[in-house]
Amino acid sequence: MGQITLKQITKSFGDVQVIPPLDLQIEDGEFVVFVGPSGCGKSTLLRLIAGLEDTSSGEISIDGRDATEVPPAKRGLAMVFQSYALYPHMSVRKNIAFPLRMAGLDKAEQDKKVESAASVLNLTDYLERRPGQLSGGQRQRVAIGRAIVREPAAFLFDEPLSNLDAALRVNMRLEISELHQTLETTMIYVTHDQVEAMTMADKIVVLQAGIIEQVGSPLELYHTPRNRFVAGFIGSPK
């Protein structure tokens, strides 16, 4: 579970093609980082995989199944939104249980899954609090908990740490890496931050203007960048 294949996918908005034909293979259990400057198409690519945008052409398959016609909720993928996407009037327990309640699970099943996710995320003592009573990092963990309970084939993160301060960002980076080791689930992580890409990824996809400049491990990109753009981007901190 969690193998994603993009074949010759394109995306245009009106007359503007923001993703020219693009191929990419993501293996089960990989931590893949999409990195590139603002406006290069990272979010668009993630939204195409999630099904939140339709491709203009090409094929997306998830675990061997053509996903192009499958609506977002049925793709088995969980988007992790930034912490402000929590419901402020609901407890942490209810926020995490939200997708399970929508899916019609009974209360006992909801509680079991919520408590198991809370234990992985060190949120057990905070289940009855509201998001406003939590720190930024705890709120971010609640948002991740809401994805975990769905037991997705892959997690999709779009710059999840961009609202957090620098110290917390370092912490959450480690926590997300640990979560990946615990769950062994495919994760696709979008960032414009080279340090996040270099420290978190099994595989980095460097994008510029919708084009994949290079795909490789952090070491491969660092030691054998294919061109100046990759070298400059990976080599120079922002």
Ligand code: ADP
């Ligand atoms: P990134 O996430 O890398 O910053 P995006 O994927 O958000 O980049 O955007 C890629 C390009 O597509 C940008 O030029 C952006 O303006 C354009 N774009 C994104 N979404 C839309 C949309 N809904 N309508 C028109 N243009 C869009």
Ligand code: MG
């Ligand atoms: Mg973006």
